[in-house]
Amino acid sequence: MGKWIAAVLILCFANISIAKGPNDVCAQDRETLCGKVERGEGRVLKCMMENKDKLSADCKAKFEKMKDHAMEMKDACHxxxxxxxANASGGKGRKMKCMMEHKDELSADCRAQMENMKDARKKMRKGN
Structure with a gap:
């Protein structure tokens, strides 16, 4: 998986799954499988991806849904x-920050996919 798609996944999935609450279907999996992993720079997400076969059905479904959104965004924004x-250094959300800094210059398809991703994140936070 390229760094760009990883950045998209981190943006989409990590912020949702780390939030505690009744709608966090990945909380138990994250604690059991990756509880000892240091947070930051996508390490927890990487751990979750490495253990995707061990995820609960609900968490796996959530992950796959966000992965699908991320792939659509990657395709539209490539x-x-x-x-x-392309020259933005990776890590700490720098690539996504760069994209946001250029949001007014992005293609209509890319902007639409970024909006779709934002909407998907909101729905996921609400448990939809």
Whole structure:
């Protein structure tokens, strides 16, 4: 998996799954499988991905849904990413920050997918 898709997944999935609450279907899996992993720079997400076969059905479904959204965004934004942010160093959300800094210059498809991702994150937080 490329760094760009990893950045998208981290943006989409990590922020949702780390939030505690009744709608966090991955809380138990995260604690059991990755509880000792240091947070930051996508390490917990990487651990979850490495253990995807061990995830509960609900968490796996959530992960796959966000992965699908991330792939759609990656496809729609690939050219924009190459044009504006190919040289942005990875880690700590720098690539996504770069994309956001250029949001007014991005293609309509990319902007739409970024909005879709934002909406999907909101729905996931609410447990939908």
């Amino acid at each position: 050219e924009d990413h190459e044009k504006f942010c």
